[in-house]
Structures are given as structure tokens and as C-alpha cells.
Amino acid sequence: MKPDRPPTESNLLAGKVAFVSGIGPGMGRDISLxxxxxxxDVALGGRTPEKIESVAAEVEALGRRGFPVVxxxxxxxxxxxxxxxxxxxxxxxxxxxxxxxxxxDAAEFVDADFDRWRRTMDVNLWxxxxxxxxxxxxxxRSGDGRVIxxxxxxxxxxxxxxxxxxxxxxxxxxxxKTLALELGPRGIRxxxxxxxxxxxxxxxxYFNHQAEKRGVTFQDVYDEVAAETCLGYLPHSEEIAGxxxxxxxxxxxxxxxxxxxxxxxxxxxx
Numbered sequence: 001m002k003p004d005r006p007p008t009e010s011n012l013l014a015g016k017v018a019f020v021s022g023i024g025p026g027m028g029r030d031i032s033l034x035x036x037x038x039x040x041d042v043a044l045g046g047r048t049p050e051k052i053e054s055v056a057a058e059v060e061a062l063g064r065r066g067f068p069v070v071x072x073x074x075x076x077x078x079x080x081x082x083x084x085x086x087x088x089x090x091x092x093x094x095x096x097x098x099x100x101x102x103x104x105d106a107a108e109f110v111d112a113d114f115d116r117w118r119r120t121m122d123v124n125l126w127x128x129x130x131x132x133x134x135x136x137x138x139x140x141r142s143g144d145g146r147v148i149x150x151x152x153x154x155x156x157x158x159x160x161x162x163x164x165x166x167x168x169x170x171x172x173x174x175x176x177k178t179l180a181l182e183l184g185p186r187g188i189r190x191x192x193x194x195x196x197x198x199x200x201x202x203x204x205x206y207f208n209h210q211a212e213k214r215g216v217t218f219q220d221v222y223d224e225v226a227a228e229t230c231l232g233y234l235p236h237s238e239e240i241a242g243x244x245x246x247x248x249x250x251x252x253x254x255x256x257x258x259x260x261x262x263x264x265x266x267x268x269x270x
Contacts, residue, residue: 011039016095018095028099034238040064094144120168132179
């Protein structure tokens with residue numbers, strides 16, 4: 001459930017500029033606001049001007065600078081232009097969060113449309129790589145650059161009909177380690193967050209859909225899934241955002257090439 005207390009404000013990210021992709025009502029927004037609460041200025045990337053402008057206003061309301069950047073990460077040239085805009089606005093870039101994603105077609109392999117799978121791969125893998133490579137020069141100049149990949153528990157806890165999503169995110173998980181190895185000498189740390197169910201509007205809709213189909217209540221479905229976790233609940237994106245703050249901060253200075261499962265113990269690494 002949504003946490004019952006607001007995140008603690010601090011100066012953990014004071015002086016830093018972060019660029020967060022995939023801004024919408026969930027994880028992208030909450031990571032951006034968490035960064036602002038901890039002292040960072042935030043560039044907000046997405047395809048829908050109204051969404052990114054709304055979150056930019058929320059960042060500004062927290063006393064930090066919010067800068068909306070319209071960008072389709074499947075377009076490599078657009079990614080380069082977006083990073084140039086961010087650097088021109090703020091003078092530097094310290095943190096990149098690859099949060100944009102495509103959930104796939106929810107079809108079993110034998111019925112799948114591989115063109116649809118390719119679209120998922122274009123966003124989840126190639127889009128993240130486009131934006132990361134565009135950001136490397138600026139992150140290197142910062143002297144302490146950070147790349148944070150928002151991945152998923154689905155690469156560890158395999159389920160039917162999620163092949164497109166798992167294939168793309170599994171590839172992203174592997175390349176995260178390669179990027180950590182190759183970008184480390186440039187002073188850039190690369191890590192990943194692997195959430196499970198992220199409690200919010202989309203999960204509520206899905207659980208209500210399941211409840212109606214099965215003739216049970218929403219709470220029945222929630223309790224069943226939550227019981228699979230060690231902590232007995234499903235984290236909200238506001239809580240998961242705290243791990244992004246950690247990876248972006250000096251607390252994670254010696255950490256690279258790592259994945260943290262932020263899923264209340266729904267799945268374990270390794």
C-alpha cells in the first residue's frame with residue numbers, strides 16, 4: 001500500500017542534475033519528486049507534453065528546478081537532442097534514470113506477433129541504450145556519473161505471456177553489467193532496480209479485473225499476491241523511488257554493476 005508517512009527530505013543529492021525518462025503518473029513521477037526532495041534538479045523526459053509539464057511543476061513546487069523535455073527514446077537522434085537540451089539548461093548532467101518501458105503484448109510465444117515484440121525491445125532495450133550512450137559524455141564530465149536502469153522482477157519470476165517484456169528486460173539486465181564494466185573507467189556507475197508489483201492505479205485496475213473475473217473481492221486478490229512476499233504487502237512507487245535516490249547518492253559511490261530487487265521479498269537475486 002501507499003506509505004503512511006512522506007519521504008524524509010535531505011541534501012543527499014544537493015547540486016546534482018538528474019534526467020528521468022518515462023515520466024507519467026507512476027514510477028517516473030515518484031523518482032523525480034524523490035530526487036527533488038533530496039536536493040536535485042530534474043529534467044523530465046517523455047512523449048506527452050502535458051504529463052512532463054505537470055511533473056515539472058511539482059518539482060518546482062518542492063523548490064527545485066524542473067525541466068520538461070519531449071523525447072521519444074526509440075529515436076536515437078532525439079535522445080542526443082534531449083541530452084543536449086538538458087545540458088544547455090543546467091550546465092551539467094550527473095544522473096540518468098532509464099524508466100521508460102513498454103509492457104509487451106501479453107501473448108504466448110506461439111501466438112506472438114514478433115513485430116510487436118520488436119517494438120517492446122525498441123523501448124526497453126534499444127531506447128535505454130540510445131539515451132545512455134547520448135548521456136555518456138556529460139556523465140563522464142560530471143566526474144561521478146550515475147546510470148540507473150528500472151528493470152523488473154519478471155526476469156527472475158517467469159510467468160506465461162510476458163515473453164516480449166522478459167526478453168527485453170533480460171537483455172537490459174545483462175547489458176547493465178557490461179556498461180558497468182566499460183563505463184567504470186569513465187567514472188560512471190551503472191546499476192539496476194528490479195521492482196515487483198508496483199502498487200498504484202495500474203495494479204489496482206488489474207486486481208479489480210481479476211477479482212471480477214473470478215467472482216472474488218479486490219482485497220482477496222491483493223491479499224493472495226501480497227502473501228507471496230516476505231513482508232506481506234506490495235510497495236508503492238514512492239517507496240521504490242528511495243532506492244533510486246540511494247543509487248544516485250554518494251552512499252552508493254563504490255556500487256556498480258548491481259541489481260537490487262525492490263519487491264518486499266517477492267523474489268530474490270541469484
